Each structure stands twice: as C-alpha cells, then as structure tokens.
Amino acid sequence: MTSVLVTGGAGYIGSHTCMALAANGMTPIVFDNLFRGHADFVRWGPLIVGDILDQAALNDTFARYRPDAVIHFAALAYVGESFSNPMTYYKNNVSGLVNIIEAMVKNGTQNIILSSSCTIYGIPDTVPIPENAPQRPISPYGRSKLFCEQILKDAAASNDLNFVIFRYFNASGADASGDLSERHDPETHLVPLAIDAATNEGPALPIFGSDYATTDGTCERDFIHVSDLASAHVEAISYLSKNANIALNLGTGRAHSVLQVVSAVERVTGRPVPLTWGPRRPGDPPILFSDPTLAQRLLRFRPKYSDLETIIETAWRSRRGQG
Numbered sequence: 466m467t468s469v470l471v472t473g474g475a476g477y478i479g480s481h482t483c484m485a486l487a488a489n490g491m492t493p494i495v496f497d498n499l500f501r502g503h504a505d506f507v508r509w510g511p512l513i514v515g516d517i518l519d520q521a522a523l524n525d526t527f528a529r530y531r532p533d534a535v536i537h538f539a540a541l542a543y544v545g546e547s548f549s550n551p552m553t554y555y556k557n558n559v560s561g562l563v564n565i566i567e568a569m570v571k572n573g574t575q576n577i578i579l580s581s582s583c584t585i586y587g588i589p590d591t592v593p594i595p596e597n598a599p600q601r602p603i604s605p606y607g608r609s610k611l612f613c614e615q616i617l618k619d620a621a622a623s624n625d626l627n628f629v630i631f632r633y634f635n636a637s638g639a640d641a642s643g644d645l646s647e648r649h650d651p652e653t654h655l656v657p658l659a660i661d662a663a664t665n666e667g668p669a670l671p672i673f674g675s676d677y678a679t680t681d682g683t684c685e686r687d688f689i690h691v692s693d694l695a696s697a698h699v700e701a702i703s704y705l706s707k708n709a710n711i712a713l714n715l716g717t718g719r720a721h722s723v724l725q726v727v728s729a730v731e732r733v734t735g736r737p738v739p740l741t742w743g744p745r746r747p748g749d750p751p752i753l754f755s756d757p758t759l760a761q762r763l764l765r766f767r768p769k770y771s772d773l774e775t776i777i778e779t780a781w782r783s784r785r786g787q788g
C-alpha cells in the first residue's frame with residue numbers, strides 16, 4: 466500500500482485529494498498546522514498537527530511514517546494578502562518547501578507532487594496558456610510559487626528526487642456526495658461568494674472591474690472542479706516513479722467570465738445574485754485559461770465535473786450542508 470504525506474491535507478484541495486487517494490487504496494498522512502485547514506476534513510488517515518516551518522516536526526513525521534511520496538499543498542494562497550504580507554508568503558511558501566525537501570532527502574523519500582498555480586504566468590501574451598509560456602508573476606504569491614518550482618528543479622538535479630508540479634487554474638466546486646466543502650476563512654473566492662450573495666448568506670457580490678478587454682468587461686478564468694484536480698494527483702502518484710520530472714497545467718482549456726459565473730449561479734440556485742460594481746483588484750490578470758493537452762496526454766487527465774453547472778451545483782449543495 467502506498468502511503469502519501471499530504472501537507473495541507475486539511476485544506477480545500479488537500480482534503481479532496483486525500484479522499485481520492487483513499488478511494489484508490491492509498492493511505493494519506495496529513496501534516497497540517499490547521500491555520501486555515503479543518504481537522505474535520507481529515508478522515509482517511511492520521512492527522513499530524515504541525516508546521517512546515519518546524520523542521521524537527523517534519524523530520525519526526527517522515528521518520529515515523531516513512532511515506533512513499535509527498536503531496537505538498539501547505540501554502541498561503543491569497544493573492545491580495547500576499548501584497549500586504551510578502552515576507553510571510555516567502556517564509557511560509559519558499560522556506561516551507563526547502564524544509565520539506567530536506568526532510569525528504571534525509572529520510573529517503575524520493576517522490577513529490579508540488580502545488581503550483583497559473584499565477585506564475587502573470588499576464589499571458591496569448592491564451593490558452595501552454596506550460597512553456599513566459600513566467601512573469603505579478604504578485605508576491607505568484608512569485609513565491611515560481612521560486613518553489615525553481616527550487617524543486619534544483620533540488621531534483623542534485624538529489625535523487627522525482628517530481629510532478631501541478632499548476633492549478635481556478636479550483637472550485639466540492640465533492641459531489643457533499644462530504645467535503647470549500648470552507649475558507651476569510652472567503653475571497655468568486656463561486657462561494659456569489660452563492661452566498663444569492664442565498665442572502667452574504668453581502669452583495671462585488672465585481673472587481675468592468676473595463677477589461679474581455680467578452681463582457683469582467684475577468685475570465687478557467688474553473689476546474691476540485692474533484693478533477695484530486696484525480697490528477699492520484700494519476701501523478703503512479704506517473705512519478707516511472708517518468709521524467711514535469712510541470713503540468715491543470716485546467717479545462719475553457720474560460721468563463723465573472724458575469725457568466727454569476728448567471729450560472731442564478732440558474733442553478735433560481736435566485737438573483739445582488740451585485741455591486743467596484744474597481745479592478747490588484748494582481749488580477751484579465752484572462753487566464755489553460756492549454757491542458759500535456760496533462761491530457763501524460764496523465765490521461767479528463768475532467769469529469771468541471772462544466773460550470775456541475776461546479777456551481779456541487780458548491781451550492783455543500784454550502785447548504787446537504788448531500
């Protein structure tokens with residue numbers, strides 16, 4: 466049986482991935498400081514409450530569980546917050562990864578999947594974005610992820626490490642059975658905020674910018690269902706030991722505007738989404754969507770839940786605590 470150390474496994478993408486690992490016969494060992502994660506999301510293996518900045522705690526965990534692979538989700542991941550606290554982002558995201566790599570090398574774990582992000586591309590020259598597009602992040606968060614990619618490549622070149630780097634586009638939706646949900650504090654993401662606005666559980670949805678050169682003036686994003694992201698990690702575990710190191714986009718190859726998401730929320734919930742119109746948000750590129758062909762070819766990546774209706778339906782169901 467494969468055991469996988471999942472840092473950040475109590476978080477949104479991490480918990481969905483643990484569920485998928487367990488469904489495929491693997492044991493997830495979650496290492497999470499619970500700063501933004503939730504202990505009740507950890508149900509498929511042990512939870513070690515620890516911080517990736519604590520090298521001793523990491524070493525103890527590796528020595529105790531001897532994982533076959535690491536999936537490293539633990540990171541700060543708010544673009545806006547990264548502008549006000551850049552050093553916290555670099556310390557946590559960059560130093561945290563260095564600690565994990567050192568613990569892997571010390572304890573003989575060779576395989577790692579690293580969570581990266583489409584934010585490393587910054588404002589792309591063209592869309593869809595292939596993996597070899599220029600990497601010019603426009604936020605401290607994006608730069609921290611790009612540094613992480615580069616550090617992992619350097620580490621793999623000088624140690625016996627295998628890696629898959631995943632560049633997520635916009636993770637959204639929730640487990641279709643309703644067992645897990647998207648629960649961020651603070652919540653800053655479009656889909657849950659639009660649902661909360663429609664159901665009067667939150668304020669009117671602010672639209673950040675209406676003057677982009679896009680189909681309707683609002684930003685366009687590539688929304689990928691969190692359960693599809695989780696499945697890609699399962700595929701990557703078997704890919705890792707047999708193949709060359711690689712960085713892959715995980716997206717659908719389609720874009721939806723903020724207003725198209727709002728319309729989908731209105732269709733699915735049957736309620737209007739009250740809106741307010743505001744200025745552009747710093748760090749938001751106008752259009753991001755992936756060229757997903759490499760992940761399709763190498764990992765047989767075929768999103769099953771990532772049409773907009775299913776994303777909104779599953780997000781809505783989990784927000785109502787049903788399913």
Ligand code: UFG
Pocket residue numbers: 542543544582583584633634635636653654655656658670671672673674684685686723746749753
């Ligand atoms: N948006 C609004 N109003 C809101 C919230 C969001 O108009 O209240 C807009 C944003 O301006 C953006 C789009 O909706 O254009 C999506 O915003 P999200 O905050 O949902 O997602 P982001 O694209 O900013 O960021 C997310 C993750 C990052 C990841 C990034 C990759 O939070 O960690 O996707 O695109 F890097």
